[in-house]
Each structure stands twice: as C-alpha cells, then as structure tokens.
Amino acid sequence: MKKKIGVYICHCGGNISDYVDVEKVYAEVRNEKGVALAKITMFACADANQKEMEADIPEKDLDGVVVASCSPQLHLTTFRAVVERAGLNKYDYVHANIREQGSWAHSDNKSGATENAIHVVKAAIAKVRNAESLEPIKISSVKAVAVIGAGVSGMRSAIALAKAGCKVYIIERDHFVGGRVAQWENLFSTNETGEEIIKRLYNDTINNDNITLYTGAQVLSQSGNIGSYRLKVQINPGFVRNSVYSYEMDEAISVCPIKIPDLFNFGFTQRKAIYRNHSGQLPIMAVIDDENCTRCGDCEKVCKDIDFSQQKKEINIEVGSVLVASGFDTYTPKNNEFGYCVIDNVITLPQLKRLVAMSDRHLEYKGNRIKNIAYIYCVGSRQLDGENKYCSRYCCTAAIHTATEIRRKYKEINNYHFTRGVRTYGKQEIYYSEALKMGDVFMQSFDNELPEVLQKGNKTFVKIKDILTEQKELKLQADLVVLVTSMVPRDGISVNDLFKLPKGRDGFLKEIHLKLRPVETVIDGITIAGCCQGPMNLTESVNSALSAATKSYSYVSKGELELEPIIAKVDKEACTWCDACFKACPFDAIIKVEEGFKVFARVSDSICKGCGMCLPVCPKDAIELNSYTNREIEEMIDMLASD
C-alpha cells in the first residue's frame, strides 16, 4: 500500500485546460488518501517538468506517481522512464488519460468533462495505491533457430541467421531443397533461372558451419516454449550410399519397375521409385522413395550404391525460436472447372511452365503443335462462390511473364488473356506493357460472367463477354487453354498442427498484425516467412524471410529473454484443481502440479500472455493477474462510481 503518491495534472497547453477545469481537479484530488504531492503543469511531458518530477520523487520520498494527461499510447513509457530514473519501479507509475477520453471527447460539456477527469484521476490514484512493484521475468534462451522448409524463404532466412552467429537447423520434408522455385525456369525481372537461385542459396547453406541441413526430415513432436523449444525430428533415409553420378545408378533407375506420376512436373511425366533430383533441385543425388518402393531388389542387383540397411533416425534438437517457411501449394481446379480434366487441352499455369521447360523447338501438347494459347485468369482466387475470396497476387504477373517468355521462345504463338482485370502491381506493370506491345490480346470479364471453355468436335473454344469491347461476345479457337491458378495453403504441414499455429480465413498462417507485426505469430518465438503466410512473389518472400530471421534472432541473440511480468498467478493454497482454468487458457499455459496429496494449477511464466481468460472461470477465485489484482480493480471501480 503506497502512502506517498505524487499527482501531476497537465494543461496540455490548453488541449485539456480549455475544457477541463484543471484547478478544480487539483483541488478535488490533492487530499485523496495517500496523496503526498499534487501539482498542475503546463506540459507534463516537457523536459523541465520531467526533471522536476525526478527531483520531487526523492525529495518528498514518493512511492507512487500518477500523471493525468494524454493517452498512454503517447506517454506511458515516457513517465515510466521518469520514475525509473528517480529510483522507483516502472509499475509504481499509473497513467490517467484526461485528454483523448476527457477534454477532447467532451468538448461540448465543460463541467461534465471536469467531473469525468476528477473520477479518472481518483481511480488512477486508487490503482497506484495498491500497485505492486514487478520485475520482468527472465528466462534463458538457446541460441539456435529451427527453420522449417528449404525453399528460397527457408534457406535465405537460415543464411541470414547463421551469418549473425546463430546455430540453424533446416528441416526439409523432401529429399531435395529448392521448393517451388526449383520448378521454374526464367524468373521475372532478373531473368535468372530458378535453378541458379537455388544453387546459390544451397551453396551458401552447406558452406556455412552454423547451418545443419536435414532433408527427408519432419518434425514429430515439440515441447517447451520461447527460448527453449525441443523438437523431435525424424530423418528418412534415401537408401543410396554415395551421390556420385554413375552409370550404374542410371541402370538402377531404368530397371526399377515402379512408375508413379512425377509431381515435380505436375504429373506430365512419370518417375521411378528410385529417382534423381531434377535440374533446379539439390543436392545432386538419387534417392529411393520409401513409400512406393516394393523392395523388389532389382536396383540392388545392378548398383552397389543401393543400401537398404539404412534406417530412419530420430534426433532431438533444442532451439530458442522456430521459423516456419513451409510454402504453398498450387490450386488444383475442380473437375470440369473451365473444362479441367474433361477437355483434353486444358492445363494449369504451373503445368504450362513445366511443359515449356521440357519442350524444345516447338511447343507441343499431346502431339499437337500449339499456336493459340488462351489464359484464363483468377482460377481458384477471387471466387464469387468458392472459398478462395483472396487475390493471389502473383498470378497476373506470372501468367504475363510466362506468355512473353513463350513468345520469345516460339515466334508462331499468339497469346490471348481472359482476365478479370490485370493486377501487375508495382514494377511488374512493365511486363504488362511489354506483353501488350508484343501483341498479346487482353480481355476482361465481370466476376459473375466468367469465360466459358467449350468443346466442339475436336476443337476447343473459349468464349467471353468482353467488357473492354462494349460487352461484345468474343470467341477463340484455342489450341491450349491455360488456367492461371492461385496459390493455396499447403496441406499436411506437421509443424502447423504441432504448434497450433493460427490460420486466417484464407487458410494461410496468420501473423499478429499485418502491418505492424507481420512475421510474428501469437505463439511466442514462432515466426513465419514466405508463402505459408499468403501469396507472395519471390521478392516479397525474401523480404519476409529476412524480416522473420531478424525477429527470430532477437529472441535468441542474448541467450536470455525478458518477458512482461503482467501474467496470471495461482494461489496454490486456495486452488483445488477443477481444470476450469486449464480449459479456458488459449495458450496452454496452465500446468497441473501434484505435490504429495495436493493438486493445483501453476501458470507457466514464459507461456502466459496475461490475457485474463482464466480469472473469471475460477470458482475459488484463486487466480490473480499481476498489475490488475482484484483489489486494484475494485477500488478503481469504487472511485469511478463515487459521486
């Protein structure tokens, strides 16, 4: 209980005193219980006043301070710093807002504004009277980060973390690194290929002593919290002994009897159960896909590097933070969505990109030479009826870039774009201009009158009501119809579920605040990077990867973390463990403790966010929230409700 409280009432140069009778407030509060000093000041935040406060506190031996001024958003930290400089604890300071919630809100009612201010200041005094000094919670933090995913985002953030001197474990589910970018040829604006980019990142990754790369790996379980996450990782073997490119290995691949669709080429080609990396993917080696291999042993007979004795390994790693860069999937159109799966020559944009990568002098599909390509935009995004309401952002540019690349490679091709409004934002507009100048044709439809793909005989037609041509009906005989598909959240990512990472309405992982805290999640110590958060192009993915790396690094760099002490605490004597708080806690911060016969709840300091959800559900009233104790709140209410 504080007995010597200093109260400072601010004019804010007329902002407050024009409507609130500051003198009257002063007169009303100077004799409040515990108030040892009350002052009126023109600008509380001014240097002179701050110095005066710093002098007052030791001189009058003050043990609590209230400043009645503007919003705490503006100056709470200012005055907390003042009291700390004068030797008090920062929680010995309470801020009363009589400007934004007082004079400005009630400028039409001066006496009412004054009454309001008196009550607010009295409540602040009541709170500070009961305030307790608190110290930040300090926990140790392991100077290591786990990066989930070895695509561009994952590798780029790992390199940044490793260069800062942090130990990094990259956990990649596939046997090869590179993710989606490995699948693309020329990338827009720099005209590097996906392969070149991946090669650069891979070399930097494996040549850095701080980085340990696990491929064919997945996280099985996790425990702990920020500063110390313990992950159990399973590493699947590739069953191949050395990665040298050998004739025998070619032989082993050719004798393998198992054929499955190759997802790298979106099912255009088939691969064996033993297969090599595609160009773009690294490391250069062959692996056996455990799931599809029947252990027939044919490969073993022709190649001595096959080793079926390799076993799954489980390893445990401990990290201070986890950076999730688990990437995206491409949207698979529904059966007969724009003729997909039903009409022969309807494919998706990612498929087209692989088709071009695999084609030579002419672009051919199913034996037919392609002349006219129709691109249908916004497939799987901006859906009027479907679930994907979002704009997938990257696809307009990707489609236009691919179309112009195709035109450069195959002169005889004409591109027809059936858009819903071209969104090549920022510098990408250059590609739109270029495509126009090259003679690509762009049409646009409303979202309730989408283009139609029809088959007549063995010909495929695309029809549109073009809003750029007085809504005229236009028709094209297309040799190939390309559905410009969106990015969708990736399914089956174990860490998403293990960490209970929250998802947005679009199904992508969700940040705390899109603008102000864009790479942090509500789970402390877990950051997100790249397309697991939403559709991004490569530039944006790398921006977010570096941002997430910086944030993750800030959790582990000092080896120690300071956490806000405003958390819940349980009165172990009063608690009888009914598990109501355990169920109410959204962060799993409540731990069941058994000491002899006594069973009670304990709050994990490092997990609790101080949200207060456990408080009202406790039937024994055994939980209190630091800095918002029952006594503080009750006395504040008394003051606010008094005459």
Add this chain to the structure above:
Amino acid sequence: MGTLNAKFGKKLAKYGTFDFSACYNCGNCTAVCSLTDQEESFPRNMVRYSVLGLEDEIKSSLKPWLCYYCGDCSAYCPQEAFPGELMMSLRRWLTSRYDWTRLAGLFYRSVIWNIIAFLLIAAGVITYAFHVNFSLEHVMHVGHLFEIVAIAAVFAIILMPNIVRMWWFTIAKSGEKIPVKAYLISLRELFLHMFTQKRTLDCEKHTFRWLEHLILVIGYLTLLFTTVFLDWFSARNKIVIVFGYIVSGLVFIVTFHFVFNRIIKSKEVSRFSHHSDWFFVIWLFFMGITAFVVRLYIDINIIEDNLWLYLVHLIILVQWAVIIVPFGKWTHFLYRSFAMYFKKVLTSANQ
C-alpha cells in the same frame, strides 16, 4: 459473335500502323477526339477491334472515314499506341477491301510494286512517243484524249464498283431495310462534304489546314476542268490561259507546303508518312508544276524544242490517273464523302 484473331495486327502493320496493341483501354483517345459523339464513338473502339482482329466488324464500319486525323489522340495517348495512325491505316486497309481488283492492297503494302507500275507506265508513254516519232502535236493530242478517256474509264470500271462494294459492306450486308427516300434526302450531305470537307473544321485548330485542303480540292478540280474541258494547253482565250496558270500554281504551292510539312514533321498529322502519302502529295506537286511550265513553254514558244518536258508531264499524269487515283490515297476523298453520306442515310432511315 466476334472471332479473335491476333494475326490481324501483323496484316495491318503492312498498312503503316505500329504499336497500337500497346493500348490498355484507358479511352483517352476517344475523350480528346473532337469528332467522336454518342452514336459514333471512336477511335478507342477501332483500336480495340484491331487488337482483337475483328475484321468483319471493321469492314462494316464507317468510323475510320469519320476521323479527319487531327492527331490529338496520338498526342494524348499515355501508351504511345498512336491511335490516329491506326485510323489512317484502317482507311488504307478498308480501301484495299473495297477495291475489287485487289490492286489497292498490293500498292499499299508494297512500295516496290508502286515503283514497278510507275516505271512500266513511263516506259509505255516513251514507247508510244517513239512510235509516233516524237511528234509533239501527236503526243499532245493523244495526251488530251487520254485524259478524257481515263477519267471516264477509272470512274466506271474501278471507282463506281468500289463505292457499290463499300455500300454493300457498310449498309446493305446487314440486311437493314433502308427506304429510297433516305438515300434521296441525304444526297445533299454527299456533295457538301465532297466539295467542302467541312468536317475538318470540327477538328480543333484545323482552320488553316481545312483552307489549304479546300484550295487544293478546288484548285485540283478546276485544273482538271481547265485542262480537260477547256483544253488549256491548246487554248487561245487569254482568260482561260491566265486561269490555268493560277490554278496550277495554286496546286503546286499548296502541295509544296504539304510535302514540306511531311519533311519537317512539325505536326502530329504529318509526323508519320506512308509511301502512299508521299506519292500522293509529290505527284500532285509535279502535276501542278509541270502543267504550269508546259504552258509557260508554249507561251514563250520553246515547247517544240523541249518535247521531253511534255513527256514528263504526261508520264506523271498517266501514273496519277492510272495508279494513284483508282488505287491510292485519292480515293479517300471519295470514300470520306460517301461515308458521311451513308452515315446520314442510316440516321435518316432510323428516324
């Protein structure tokens, strides 16, 4: 329903246009156009049809003829797609479509074929002159006869059928019933526009250009009348002689100014020149100046010793009458007037 055809752009490029596919549909061109209105909105709509390759729609449209090329659309185009130049090229393309002989298209697309035709004609004239032993009297007589025959033949064999074809594409083909009365009451529009080209005045800042054009049209027609019907080169009447000097002088002075503008490219309208534009102004200029000098040589009595001068004049005249008038830019004068007429016919039929 229109059928998309991106190859049309490549075809059109041979008629002079370029970069029109850069259009991103902002509509600035139509917004700044002084001639566009609610019923006949252009040029954006024509740019769009060209990008999409809707040949039939363009062929049935009168809009390219309603543009008098002030160049504002090209000047204000943020994409530098030069819609004004596209409209010009569409007029050339339409001319080639209207022309049943298909020669117009050939001459528009290829400068080589023009030169071959010009050379053949020159050779023909010289051969004939050789045939008659370079007798001035003979050559001049036949030259005069040729003028009369050529006018009649070009009109009857080429221009008339082509105008009928234009009528078929733009009016009749749609199957719309047009009462004869509509054709009759609209006739005034045909002659008004043919002789005054007054629509040019609606283009902002084009009063001087209109005046030049008007002088040229009247000068040209009068020169035609003077040489053909008043037989200027053989005339004795002082008034006729002086009149001939004045009109031929007017023709070469005004065309000299046009050529000069095309060389210095001072205005949007003269910034880009297709070979058909050059041939048109240069041949007109030569026609005026050679006619002037021929008559001058007659008057100072040295024409006998300078037969070559008349031969040059005759070659230019024949090239003009046989190539440029039926298949070149000259026809624009005719099609423009008929476009205004057909437009009037359609509006009066709809009332």
